[in-house]
Amino acid sequence: MASNWDFETDVLVIGSGSAGLAAALSARDRGVDVTILERSDKLGGTSAVSGGLPWVPNNHHMAEIGASDSREEALAYLKRLSAGKADEELCETYVDTAPDVIKFLEDRTELEFVALDIPDYHSELEGGKTGRSLTARVFPAGGLGDLRPALRMSPHFPFPVSLADVTDGKVNLFDPQVIADRLERDLVGTGHALMAGLIKAANDKGIAFRLGVRAKRPVMEDGVVVGIEVEEGGATRRYGARRGVIIASGGFEWNDELLKDFVYGPTPAPISPPINEGDGLCIAIDAGAELGNMSETHYHASMRIPGEEYEGRQLNRLTSAERHSPGAIMVNGKGRRFVNEALSYHDVCLAMRTHDPQTFEFPNARAFVIVHGGYLEKYTFLTRMPGDPVPSWLTSAETPRELAAKIGVDPDGLEETIATFNANAAKGVDPEFRRGTNEYDRYYGDPDREGAFRTLGPLDTPPYYACEIRVGTIGTRGGPRVNSQAQVLAKGGGIVPGLFAAGNAMAAFFGMSYPGAGGTIGPALTFGYIAGQTAAGGSNRF
Amino acid sequence: MPEVKTAREVRVSPSQAWSFVSAMDNWAPLLTGYVDHRVIDDVHSEWTVRGELAGLSRVAKFAVAITEWNEPDAIAFRLEGLDEPFTGSGRFAIGTGELPDQVAESGEPARRGLFARLVAWITRFLIGSRKPDRGAPQAPGAAASRLSCTLEVLAHGGSGPMVNLLLPGILEAVASDTADRIVSALEAKA
Ligand SMILES: Cc1cc2nc3c(=O)[nH]c(=O)nc-3n(C[C@H](O)[C@H](O)[C@H](O)COP(=O)(O)OP(=O)(O)OC[C@H]3O[C@@H](n4cnc5c(N)ncnc54)[C@H](O)[C@@H]3O)c2cc1C
Numbered sequence: 266m267a268s269n270w271d272f273e274t275d276v277l278v279i280g281s282g283s284a285g286l287a288a289a290l291s292a293r294d295r296g297v298d299v300t301i302l303e304r305s306d307k308l309g310g311t312s313a314v315s316g317g318l319p320w321v322p323n324n325h326h327m328a329e330i331g332a333s334d335s336r337e338e339a340l341a342y343l344k345r346l347s348a349g350k351a352d353e354e355l356c357e358t359y360v361d362t363a364p365d366v367i368k369f370l371e372d373r374t375e376l377e378f379v380a381l382d383i384p385d386y387h388s389e390l391e392g393g394k395t396g397r398s399l400t401a402r403v404f405p406a407g408g409l410g411d412l413r414p415a416l417r418m419s420p421h422f423p424f425p426v427s428l429a430d431v432t433d434g435k436v437n438l439f440d441p442q443v444i445a446d447r448l449e450r451d452l453v454g455t456g457h458a459l460m461a462g463l464i465k466a467a468n469d470k471g472i473a474f475r476l477g478v479r480a481k482r483p484v485m486e487d488g489v490v491v492g493i494e495v496e497e498g499g500a501t502r503r504y505g506a507r508r509g510v511i512i513a514s515g516g517f518e519w520n521d522e523l524l525k526d527f528v529y530g531p532t533p534a535p536i537s538p539p540i541n542e543g544d545g546l547c548i549a550i551d552a553g554a555e556l557g558n559m560s561e562t563h564y565h566a567s568m569r570i571p572g573e574e575y576e577g578r579q580l581n582r583l584t585s586a587e588r589h590s591p592g593a594i595m596v597n598g599k600g601r602r603f604v605n606e607a608l609s610y611h612d613v614c615l616a617m618r619t620h621d622p623q624t625f626e627f628p629n630a631r632a633f634v635i636v637h638g639g640y641l642e643k644y645t646f647l648t649r650m651p652g653d654p655v656p657s658w659l660t661s662a663e664t665p666r667e668l669a670a671k672i673g674v675d676p677d678g679l680e681e682t683i684a685t686f687n688a689n690a691a692k693g694v695d696p697e698f699r700r701g702t703n704e705y706d707r708y709y710g711d712p713d714r715e716g717a718f719r720t721l722g723p724l725d726t727p728p729y730y731a732c733e734i735r736v737g738t739i740g741t742r743g744g745p746r747v748n749s750q751a752q753v754l755a756k757g758g759g760i761v762p763g764l765f766a767a768g769n770a771m772a773a774f775f776g777m778s779y780p781g782a783g784g785t786i787g788p789a790l791t792f793g794y795i796a797g798q799t800a801a802g803g804s805n806r807f
Numbered sequence: 808m809p810e811v812k813t814a815r816e817v818r819v820s821p822s823q824a825w826s827f828v829s830a831m832d833n834w835a836p837l838l839t840g841y842v843d844h845r846v847i848d849d850v851h852s853e854w855t856v857r858g859e860l861a862g863l864s865r866v867a868k869f870a871v872a873i874t875e876w877n878e879p880d881a882i883a884f885r886l887e888g889l890d891e892p893f894t895g896s897g898r899f900a901i902g903t904g905e906l907p908d909q910v911a912e913s914g915e916p917a918r919r920g921l922f923a924r925l926v927a928w929i930t931r932f933l934i935g936s937r938k939p940d941r942g943a944p945q946a947p948g949a950a951a952s953r954l955s956c957t958l959e960v961l962a963h964g965g966s967g968p969m970v971n972l973l974l975p976g977i978l979e980a981v982a983s984d985t986a987d988r989i990v991s992a993l994e995a996k997a
Contacts, residue, residue, distance in 0.1 A: 418861035418862060420862060420863035423860075423861070423863075423973070424969065439968075441968040441969060441971065441972055444969065444972055445972055448972060538862075570865070571866075572865060572866030573863070573864070573865045573866075574864045574865075575862050575863050575864075576862050580863065645965075648966065649965075649966075650964060650965025650966040651965045652964045652965035653891075653892050653963075653964035653965050653966055654890070654891075654892050654964065656890055656891075657890055
């Protein structure tokens with residue numbers, strides 16, 4: 266068997282995001298030695314900068330908010346959304362295991378989860394529900410001790426707030442004193458809370474973290490993965506893994522070549538930190554893995570503030586109020602609406618990726634959010650809050666025609682679009698795209714308004730403003746295919762012994778769909794957990 | 808209003824310190840995050856800086872107007888955000904003698920109340936429990952001038968109250984690093 270290792274462990278986990286930490290914790294729970302490799306100098310990955318919500322059907326917290334669920338309903342919902350592309354066996358594994366993973370995490374870490382009243386993104390379809398999205402409560406990050414400075418911080422969610430606070434309704438989150446007190450106590454929210462809780466538990470249980478170590482190639486013997494060749498401090502080293510290597514290194518959204526080769530349509534702008542370049546995918550390919558779901562990503566319509574960078578790269582921001590609030594629409598280059606703007610961030614991008622074979626263009630890929638003065642008085646727009654001066658990155662004009670000319674959009678189209686939208690919105694209807702008819706459309710709209718008016722409202726107060734919106738991604742989701750034990754499947758059939766995958770690094774099993782808030786972290790935690798369990802239970806290879 | 812004060816001993820004469828500080832072009836590039844500046848007239852200038860917090864950096868443009876010009880020992884100015892809603896003011900003073908105790912000992916900004924606690928938090932957030940590296944202590948008696956700088960900035964608008972929570976940490980880093988660079992540049996010239 267292979268020798269000359271620079272380092273040995275039982276289970277080697279590549280990546281310190283939610284998939285990696287869940288894998289490490291479940292492997293460690295079975296008494297084996299676990300080491301996590303992290304290429305950057307920060308722990309937590311995209312998971313730490315995220316909202317931190319896992320989507321977990323049939324979870325035990327649903328009852329606390331008066332919701333109910335069943336295995337059958339969850340599977341019916343996933344099947345309905347799959348467009349025939351879901352892996353039904355893995356969907357079953359997921360629905361059957363995910364609730365136990367949440368219980369496991371609550372038992373083995375200090376995390377507390379709460380069910381949210383966010384509807385599934387298609388709660389109107391068969392099996393759709395409210396209550397499957399969970400959040401962790403705020404977490405005291407100071408408990409990380411020496412690892413505290415290494416916790417990756419989010420450019421998207423800088424304040425210590427959990428959506429559980431909103432559900433609880435006990436604290437006024439707009440009170441600076443509340444936030445200041447939380448900052449002082451070093452509480453963290455959103456993805457920081459999830460990852461701080463997981464990292465603290467891992468650290469307490471003796472799981473080793475090795476930062477600045479980039480996994481590059483599998484070390485194989487007789488077709489078995491027994492270790493990983495890494496880059497560390499400018500040198501190549503060999504890390505041996507007696508029981509298995511778990512790829513949890515995120516997607517390949519920061520690798521332009523892989524995106525160009527595999528992902529159909531306009532290249533999506535990555536919203537994740539610039540750390541996921543598909544190294545895990547390359548390792549899996551080297552090891553002979555079968556790939557799946559390569560053309561799909563978790564899309565998120567995104568916008569940019571010029572000059573804003575995260576770790577030296579342009580920051581792409583999430584969008585929500587800018588699409589859901591009354592007085593906001595999205596138009597393409599013809600000045601025409603092309604989608605129900607209040608659909609989920611993922612589904613909006615599916616419309617932005619539509620191809621017109623007649624013109625051989627992606628006519629909606631270059632799109633703009635258009636709002637009016639009344640919008641800015643009441644709602645946030647990216648980092649601009651009501652009352653702030655209008656920033657220079659919003660193009661403004663007194664009339665829709667002038668605005669269209671400034672942003673290079675057809676003026677007749679924009680004028681007509683706004684006139685038609687306004688006439689309908691005043692009546693609370695959207696005959697073209699049925700915006701406002703679903704529970705989810707209204708969820709992120711204006712809570713002071715009723716029914717479809719939560720998201721529908723005319724653009725009738727000059728000036729008018731525009732900001733470009735583009736196809737973005739919070740992570741790719743193609744990679745090595747796995748079985749229900751998270752073992753990587755081999756090209757020619759069977760498995761690649763010793764190799765496991767979880768999170769965005771593995772082939773997602775939902776196909777092209779994004780079922781609800783938490784639709785990536787839920788599976789990442791679940792398949793991470795399964796991978797850790799299987800790897801730890803395997804035989805000792807050297 | 809979030810405010811930082813920082814002071815440094817510098818081994819040059821007060822008149823050398825004044826001639827350096829009074830010419831903006833000398834020290835502008837030493838400002839943390841400096842991108843560019845444009846002198847409009849004797850009193851007015853426009854600045855672009857890149858501010859950073861925990862990996863996120865953002866460009867801010869602001870206008871500066873000189874409000875006090877007391878040769879040879881003080882310059883005060885007012886600043887106002889051009890794209891973002893903030894206002895503020897600052898002062899450079901050149902003196903002789905000992906640094907005020909608190910500042911001389913710790914090299915850290917004056918801290919009060921809520922903001923003091925926030926500075927502590929932000930410092931931990933940015934650099935963990937390490938103390939910032941202030942360089943080697945200077946030999947007693949070597950200093951010939953004392954350069955002090957006060958900077959206060961207040962964010963307004965809807966996002967103001969929250970941004971003000973993050974400002975002290977940013978200001979501390981800016982004031983302290985800039986002061987260190989000015990001292991090095993001054994002493995190198997002397
Ligand atoms: C702003 C934002 C908000 C989001 N909100 C949510 C949400 O609320 N719910 C949800 O479900 N999803 C959300 N997502 C998506 C979600 O964060 C990701 O899909 C998920 O975190 C992926 O988890 P992961 O463990 O697979 O990868 P990651 O969390 O990205 O972790 C991968 C880690 O592997 C490391 N790595 C990469 N290559 C190597 C290598 N060669 N060697 C060693 N280490 C390596 C990376 O540095 C990284 O730390 C959000 C995303 C963003 C950007």
